[in-house]
Amino acid sequence: MTQLGELFAQGKVEEIWDRCCGFIDLSIEDFMKIQERLLQEQLELLKKCELGKHIFNGATPTNSEELRRSVPLTTYADYAPFLTKRRMDILPKRPILWQYTSGKNGEYAHRWAPVTARQMDEVESLVWAMALFSSCNKRKDINIRPNDAVLYGMAPPPYATGTIARCFPHEKFNFLPKVEEAERIPFEDRVKKGFQMALSEGLDYCLSMSSVTVALGNRFSQSSGKISMKFLLSNPKAMLRLLKGKIKAKLAGRPMLPKDLWKVKGLMTYGIDGSVYREKIKEQWGRYPLDFHGCTEAFLIATQTWDYSSMTFVPYMQFFEFIPEEEAVKSWRDTSYQPKTLLMDELKPGNYEVVITSFHGGPFVRYRLGHLVQITSLRNEALDIDIPQMIYLTRVDDQIDIAGFTRLSEKGIWQAIENSRVEYVDWVACKERVNNTPRLHLYIEPKDNTTQTKEEVTASIHEELKKVHPGYADLESFIGLMPLDVTFLPKGAFKLYKIRQQNAGADLSDLKPPHLNPSAGDLAFMLNTPTKVTVKQEEAVKV
Template sequence: MKLSEKLKKRKYDEIWQEYCGFLDLDMDSYMLIQNRLMLEQVRLWSNSELGKSILGSKNPQTIEEFRSQIPLTTYNDYADLLLQKKNDILPEPPIVWIETTWEGGQHPVKVAPYTKGMLDTYRNNLISALIICTATERGVFDVKPTDKVLYGFAPLPYLTGLIPPSLNDAIGFEFLPPVKEAVKLSFSERNKKGFKLGLSKGIDFFFGMGSVAYYISQSVTSLGNGSSTGSQKSILNYSPLTILRIIRARIRCKKEGRSLKPKDLFRLKGFVCAGTDNDCYKDDLEDLWGIRPTELFAGTEPTCVGTETWNKNGLYFFPDACFYEFIPEQEMNKSLDDEEYQPYTVLMNEVVPGEKYELVISVFKGGAFVRYRVGDVYRCLGLSSREDHTNIPRFRYIDRIPTVIDIAGFTRITENSISKVIELSGLPVEDWVAAKEFSDKKRPFLHLYVEIVPETLMTQAIGKEILREHLEVYFKYVDNDYRDLKRILGIEPLEITIVRCGTFKEYQRKTGRKMRRVNPARYDISELLAVQNECHVTYRGGII
């Protein structure tokens, strides 16, 4: 029986138990599910050409052998085979191939195969998040087959493109605008069409990346600006009842001395946000919509693997999506500094509250990836929760691993990509480090600390604005997603600080160590800036 039929028959307890019953598990029951599904996956994966390419002659039979015999993997271990999209090399034949950005400037895309079992699990876990995001307490939720969903997703072949067909298969929501129409529209056109339909039909759910959801939400405020002729004319395109609703909302906002917000026009039942940097936008989104977003964790390689509850106090990982391992922070840093070092991992029943971990996943149901380093870092918040009445660990998403700078879920900037940008630009850069930082308004940006070749400073006037203009041209050329940060989200992603000549060498002489190029520790950057005051490079009789 489909979810829509169960909802019509008001089988709410049965629905909750089917989709949200994992919250009732204790740690032993959770690990039983993990181990059973992992053993099934090991057998499938080990017998495939893909598995044998990594295993060689090894043949693990137990979870312990699996963890000791199979090394931790990255996409480099799969690329040669997966990018060919050959179905016969996989543990199970895929139904669809999902695509995402790999690394700007070096590799254009990654692809991941999704089997029928994976798609079924993805759908069920997506529904779990959907139900939970409307819940006020355990077992109390508000989902109807007639609900309207604002279409804020990237279409297939991206992972979010699976959301409409997955939900339609189970419940038949109405998407605004309709999916067949939405995929043909530009980002801006889709937003305008979605809000116009929402004003006449209502919006019950909003799914989207935190950064994109924030940008989409800003377009609603234009309805509150009655001063412009264009704004006045646009309102005339709506029905009389909609116009009356807009006018009433404007009057109310004017009395309160504030601009119009989406919450003045819509009453969301559920708001789900995914992607990175959601913490930068959650407070603003709650203020705009009157409901705090529920965070969902999903990714191209791991599928849909975690959700917050109604209390929004941490993510819980679904036990049937992946087998989870965690690299402790200290081990992660060792392996990032030494590529030959193999860090040890702990399992879900071994994590420690307060500690940060890099996530490692093995995808169930015939998935391609095993012991795969996703590149995401989480902090364990606790092993249980009185508020949620749970007895399994919960986590908070921190960010990508230190060697990757992800801005608002759009970019994956690495040392390689920055080096290529600088090389292509031809700019006289002597040395540099890059860090992800945040503005006073909690917006992420890429901060590049640059030292210029001494000879150039004596012959050319090179300032940070010139550097930024030149480098942004090549960032956009190397990384299409970087270009979208400004084009779609209106974000200025690059800030540049020029340090004195000789600063990097003086830092290394004084500290005895070379700073990590990408996301060095904050104290390292502070010391770098302090050291530059002691640098005096003489060139042709002048100090620079």
């Protein structure tokens, strides 16, 4: 059992708060001192290993100033020859596990990243912090209890979210299903089983992807009356909970929602769709989700606190540098250009690309994540947090530029679709040229109950895009261009795409096409989807 687990078993929850949540009480000066100290420890480790010598290329930096002056920015291509082969002999510290995310077409199937024991310890503290933040209303308002029921809806190892779930002190809680079992069964089966267990055993916390949280709410409101009678007869607690939920929903004059069944203490979600689905999750579950930002290479970068607004950076996992957006875009277009970076205490509100150097024996040095974030303020005045506040925007290198007026992000397009109230299954978008005019072409699969015409959907989403992207609105007001085209995809397009990927043995992250700029082959497949999906195929894709 870990030290934090022992403290929890002894009921010393305030000490857990101090250890895990204390970073929100740091001054920016103290934040930077921690960053510099941990960086200097990491630089000494890098100087002694093959990977560090390769990246340093003769340089011997001892602090952040020397590092920024003597070592160029890096991308995964600089590490791929070593990390894709999972070589442990060249690393600053020997890892205890490896995790991955999707790779680059034609170059490497996955981006692998090693995880050290010290990193796991730090992640454990941060997972505790998020659990505490998700269920409190002020500092040291501690509502977490032993044996609280936790719905486990994260992607399994070797994805980073599976590592995060392992770091959660799951032996002290009632995970639905148990982590050991969850990691042995397919993701969709796990979510379904966890949901059924929650009907019987109750639910206090939900740890899941934002889209899974919404999908659970949608599916339950649509099919709560179809729950197996055999299951209900063998689970009287589930039957009683369901009956009470139906009464609440009927009195409210709407379909049953998760909040009719459970009064959850906290929701912890991740994904670029977190802010897109924020209000929908609140409507379904009765409280806002606590969102956090991280990735395979950087683990946890920042987390919301109990005001559920912008995120607070965490100082313990990596050293932060920031490239102003204009400089970042310029350098992605011209790979020979080396932009200058700013440190955390040099920031002003605005948009920046995040650059990280791993701590605790991790491999990455001045590594460009490609993540564009917005610094919303230099501190959280309401909660007296003296650390810059951020929200995640998009990937710098994956946006759709329309006529130089606006760069449309996945998140922005998604938000406009959600705000339009169009009933849809999923969507993809790409930039096309029609009669030498740039167009944003949105391919969307409408739900069965959609009554809007393609023209009505186009007009509705166009109006919402103008609200989300001021530059998009300028296209119409300045040059009279309405650059949106909408095509309805056939019914079942995304389901059959998923079946095709599953049959090909694709990873969980590749079961859907990318929202922005899908390949011509993927787009052609969905456009030519048969209009009917067989019952067998329907069953294959149910969550």
